[in-house]
Amino acid sequence: MYDPPNPPEILAAVARFLKEEVAPATTGHLSFQARVAANALEMMRRQLELGPAEDAAERARLQALLGMDGDLLTLTAELSRRIAAGEIDLTTPGLKDHLWASALAKMAVDQPTYAAYRASLAERGQPEDER
Amino acid sequence: MEALIEPLTRLAQRKLGGDAIAGLTRLSAGATQEIWRFGVFRGDVETPVILRRAPGGVRVSDAAVGLATEASLLEAAGRAGVPVPQVLCVLADEDGLGHGFVMEFVEGETLGGRIARGEALAGARPHLARQCGEILARIHTLDPGDFPTLRRATPAELVAQYRTSYEASAWPRPVLDLTFRWLETHCPPPPEKPRLVHGDFRNGNLMIGPDGVRAVLDWEIAHVADPMEDLGWLCTNAWRFGVLDKPVGGFGEREELWAGYEAAGGDPVNRAHAHWWEVYGSMRWGVMCVGMTAAFRTADPSVERSVIARRVSENELDLMRLIAA
Structure with missing residues (x-):
């Protein structure tokens, strides 16, 4: 057992340091890179916080959709193969919902301020999270 | 960067109608090209220009057309009424700067x-x-x-x-x-x-x-x-x-x-x-x-x-x- 503060807390602190102290104290490309680095740490913080639950949900959806078991990468590769081979498509029950859920889950980690993501949440009646 | 100043000064004198250069700044480190900005001085009159070049003349990407072709495309596009920067000179071997060309600097926003x-x-x-x-x-x-x-x-x-x-x-x-x-x-x-x-x-x-x-x-x-x-x-x-x-x-x-x-x-x-x-x-x-x-x-x-x-x-x-x- 590792002691607190936990990884997301420390990542958030380093991101704040880069964004609020390093970026304003520097100029040009270095300042830009400090902001990019802060955003990268924030992305990793969100993945640590949201990833385990999303991975489990995605794996459960894939097990039901594909009728087989395996780890998440194996199941995703099988889904990829079946779509590429034309064995399943958007008329297959559950596929569209699965792809939407996975696409939105990635955006919640990668880029939650992306305009098309916010618009998709609103259109689908899902609450906007503030992470 | 220092290594570029001497050959660029010679280029300015021979082909760009200047007698000195100043303010050399790298604008991008693209995968296929370097882009530099500098000023060509004739007396105290400065003309800002852009240098696009591949230092070793190496084509990193198969998709890229090559700098000589790119210069020709700019010239042809300009003749067809497309707004483009004017190409001022295409680099030759004796310029000692690799492959590339120098073009007019156009002021504006790209972001x-x-x-x-x-x-x-x-x-x-x-x-x-x-x-x-x-x-x-x-x-x-x-x-x-x-x-x-x-x-x-x-x-x-x-x-x-x-x-x-x-x-x-x-x-x-x-x-x-x-x-x-x-x-x-x-x-x-x-x-x-x-x-x-x-x-x-x-x-x-x-x-x-x-x-x-x-x-x-x-x-x-x-x-x-x-x-x-x-x-x-x-x-x-x-x-x-x-x-x-x-x-x-x-x-x-x-x-x-x-x-x-x-x-x-x-x-x-x-x-x-x-x-x-x-x-x-x-x-x-x-x-x-x-x-x-x-x-x-x-x-x-x-x-x-x-x-x-x-x-x-x-x-x-x-x-x-x-x-x-």
């Missing part, structure tokens, strides 16, 4: 966010989509026969090329698999009249001022293909910079782009094909981001490269909105 949302360009935005259509129509009048080294590709060949690139990444992305099926099923036929297309006509490669488009930059992936490719790429969501309801670069409507294109002599726009090229555009930028992971792990281990690699997901979402809404 997509400022073009789509900035107050300074609010007056220009309502006219940009139509103007882009007119400019593309002029680009598409360039004679492919004058540029025999440019790549030729049908829509189906372009899709196959990106599919190969995606598959080489060996990481499953079901949304891209679905997209490739869709693109293949709905693929337009080979164009009746293949045109010389710019290939990367979008925010970032357009120099914009309050008076509109001042220059079309970055001709390094020009090729000969379906002219709709250029119109669709400009409408790809990635270049809207958050302004979703302005599909043309975050500043205009498709109908304005198409009207400008047709009025300036472009072929009639096939609406279904236009949609296909928007889907192709999101796939293309998505697969380009896919390739960033390999680049990050080998050539460029920068933070910036790592986060661009994570932008595939934006394109997957855009593709879901386009083909699985």
Whole structure:
């Protein structure tokens, strides 16, 4: 057992340091890179916080959709193969919902301020999270 | 940088009508090219110029046309009425600067966010989509026969090329698999009249001022293909910079782009094909981001490269909105 503060807390602190102290104290490309680095740490913080639950949900959806078991990468590769081979498509029950859920889950980690993501949440009646 | 000052000073004296240079600044470290800005002085009168060069003359990317061809494209485009920077000289071996050319520096804005949302360009935005259509129509009048080294590709060949690139990444992305099926099923036929297309006509490669488009930059992936490719790429969501309801670069409507294109002599726009090229555009930028992971792990281990690699997901979402809404 590792002691607190936990990884997301420390990542958030380093991101704040880069964004609020390093970026304003520097100029040009270095300042830009400090902001990019802060955003990268924030992305990793969100993945640590949201990833385990999303991975489990995605794996459960894939097990039901594909009728087989395996780890998440194996199941995703099988889904990829079946779509590429034309064995399943958007008329297959559950596929569209699965792809939407996975696409939105990635955006919640990668880029939650992306305009098309916010618009998709609103259109689908899902609450906007503030992470 | 110091090593460039002496050969650039000689170049300024021999070919650019100056007697000294100053203010040498590197603007970008592209994968295929270096871009530098400097001032050519004649007495105390400064002319700002841009140097594009590949130091060893090495072609890093197979897709790039090469700097000598790029200079020829700029000159031909200028003659066809396309706003472009004037080429001032093409580098020769005796210049000691590798392959490249020097062109006029054009003042303006290239950052997509400022073009789509900035107050300074609010007056220009309502006219940009139509103007882009007119400019593309002029680009598409360039004679492919004058540029025999440019790549030729049908829509189906372009899709196959990106599919190969995606598959080489060996990481499953079901949304891209679905997209490739869709693109293949709905693929337009080979164009009746293949045109010389710019290939990367979008925010970032357009120099914009309050008076509109001042220059079309970055001709390094020009090729000969379906002219709709250029119109669709400009409408790809990635270049809207958050302004979703302005599909043309975050500043205009498709109908304005198409009207400008047709009025300036472009072929009639096939609406279904236009949609296909928007889907192709999101796939293309998505697969380009896919390739960033390999680049990050080998050539460029920068933070910036790592986060661009994570932008595939934006394109997957855009593709879901386009083909699985």
